[in-house]
Amino acid sequence: MRAVGLEFTEEVFVLKARVKFSKQGCMKFVGHLDMMRYFQKAIRRANIDVAYSAGFSPHMIMSFAAPLGVGLTSDGEYFDIEVGVCFSSKEMLRRLNEVMVDNIEILSFRKIDEGKANNAMSIVAAADYTVTFRGDYRPATDWETKLVEFFNQDSITILKKTKKGENIIDIKPMIYALSCSNEIISMQLAAGSINHLKPELVLEAFAQYMRTQLLDFALEVNRVEVYANEGTEEERRLITLEAMGEEIA
């Protein structure tokens, strides 16, 4: 571990911190890799004593939870960093928000337990989304009732094109919850490296069910929250990534 501002490489105490932020408005057009670069620069502007990797060209130690696609907004994005000198959560939040651009807001800064098992990237198990139809693309029929019917099927199959041809898959097991009110669809889907279901795919399956086609750009998707699973595959116990950490006083 290399500490910032010290002449020689030495072991120093670092604290692992989890940062939650929202990404709204025009920022949805900034891709995942560019967001990583954005935060690396922001952390330096905020004068946070962040840890770097060793080696000839050290880079900031930073782990992002599930990447967010271009075009999607979010109220629950996460990354972990390692910090040397650390102030209270409140102070860290203030420092970071002072250097943010419009439409990016830091929502929490919490201390988490050490260890690889806690890595933001590796623990993601599920995510909440809200989906709405963009103005001109709203289906004409009474689609909200149909959506409930659609979700209540025993299996929800979708034709997925792969390199080897077409595959029929059942996505129902990956939809943990789905509801709809005031034309806003809310759903909880499997996310992460083991199973990952995109909300767009659920709506595509719904369109197939309705025997229509889902047009490009029809959906506006907002990620609301990201969870880890503290239970088992069979018996899930989802906990928000934020709740895994604790406020620094």
Added chain:
Amino acid sequence: MRKLALSDEILLSIEKPARYIGNEVNSAKKDLNNIDIRFAMCFPDIYEIGMSYLGIQILYDMFNQREDIYCERVYSPWVDLHRIMKERNIPLFALESQDPIKKFDFLGITIQYEMCYTNILQILDLSQITILAKNRKETEPFVIGGGPCTYNPEPLADFFDMFYIGEGETSYYQLMDVYKEHKKSGKSRHEFLRNASQVPGIYVPSLYDVTYDENGLLQSFTPNNENTPLTVEKQMVLDVSQTFYPKKPVVPFIKVIQDRVVLELQRGCIRGCRFCQAGMLYRPTRERDLEILKEYAYDMLQNTGHEEISLSSLSSSDYSDLQGLVNFLIDEFGNKGINISLPSLRIDAFSLDVMQKVQDVRKSSLTFAPEAGSERMRDVINKGLTEESILNGAGLAFESGWNRIKLYFMLGLPTETETDIKGIAWLSDKIARRYYEILKEERNGKVQIVASTSFFVPKPFTPFQWSPMNTKKEFLDKARIVNQEMKEQLNRKSLKYSWHEAGLTVLEGAMARGDRRVGQAILKAYENGALYDSWSEHFKNDVWLKAFESVGLDLDFYTTRRRDLDEPLPWDFINIGVTKKFLQKEWKKARAGSRSPNCRESCAGCGAGIYGGGVCIEGKS
């Protein structure tokens, strides 16, 4: 909330939508209710290139320091968006407010290289601003050009209301004040242009009439207004330590070419290479104070969060206190995760020592720019780099562990012979031989020499401005000779050679020394689909050739023709301090293969001493 000019559907169907959304760190946000002048600052190429350019960051910061001015940025939409904007009639907009450019008071365009001229027309076209300045309506923005290419603005004269000749820091505030008065007075567009022409450095092409003789040569260039000055004076900041500098440059979201803090050490160059336009235009050399640079380095790294800092100047090794600066950067930032990048350094013991400290030797290559293959040719161009010093530098580098060398040369220089051409291959081979003089067990594998040649383009305000240019065929024949000769060298397997696009070079030559008539060809080329000409995959040579033909202009007239020393040149009305007499003397010395001293060795009397600053008064109090 700020509404984007482009719909989600458009932004999600084009490449890199973040190019068009603004909102970057340190971008200016202002309340339009308190603004008198809206200025759109444009670099006519894609965002990633435009955002990398220091000049715009300087002027953007300078304008926005004034509360009555709101300066915003605009870059060329890439071809995918260009198509959509044309189809749907969407007007080009500024990044900050997302408002159409056509609503602005000024559209300022920096003109950095000749092959962006069709991109300038694209900006006007997409902005829905009348392309020809003479037809522009009272309510349209004033279009003003700046940057190195405006030292011969004539090919673009039809498209611009005015040009600012020289460094922007000196006269822009005055011009803005004149404009504010004008806006209050409600007088005509023409009236403002006449007033603007009184501001130092402002050239208003419509206030001058041009005639040509029966051979097509420039015959007269005269003001058609009694108050319009005969000569336009280059603008220059004499004290570069006490002027504007962007301590809070805009930080892009997407990766751009120059994604780092840039420290401009100095303006100008003492060397006097005879092909180099920048070396003449920016005389005298003016250095920034070391303490000021240190302060900028701190502030800019803090305000941007960049992880890299780079030095910028025409020849960093000539900065008086380079060692002091470089040691400071390494000591201060080297252990804070900040990379230090040191371009344009002469290869010597000092530079190799610091480069070993700041970069991974095994992964990096070193660059030499001998520019010409033979000692004689280097004397002609006054490069002042001997074969001995090149081989010594390379030897030092090899002994320090480097094994990759890049070499830059030019083909088509005045008085060039076959020996000079083949000299490029010979020198490359000698460098490779120098590598193998090192004992096998002490060297770092095989050596790789990558030589590339560009084709020489004579530029205005250089001693070579009278020189004929080669034809496309001559260029390519010469490149073939080099290529062949490379294959016959002892170390041919270690040598790689590539050359520049020759058709592009010929057009660059025509733009560089063109007159007002060339504008018609640029317009024709744009109308027939030429755009992004500097991008080889988009360059359409045939469209350009047809454009020149259709407006009755002969490319050779501008490129390969030998110009007499007393021929009136289209750019003669600009005074850059360096005299025509000096350039003529240098042209003569060049052809005799005779070298001139650099500004620190002794004064060659170029004329720039008249400004009474910079290197001209060094050591004198």
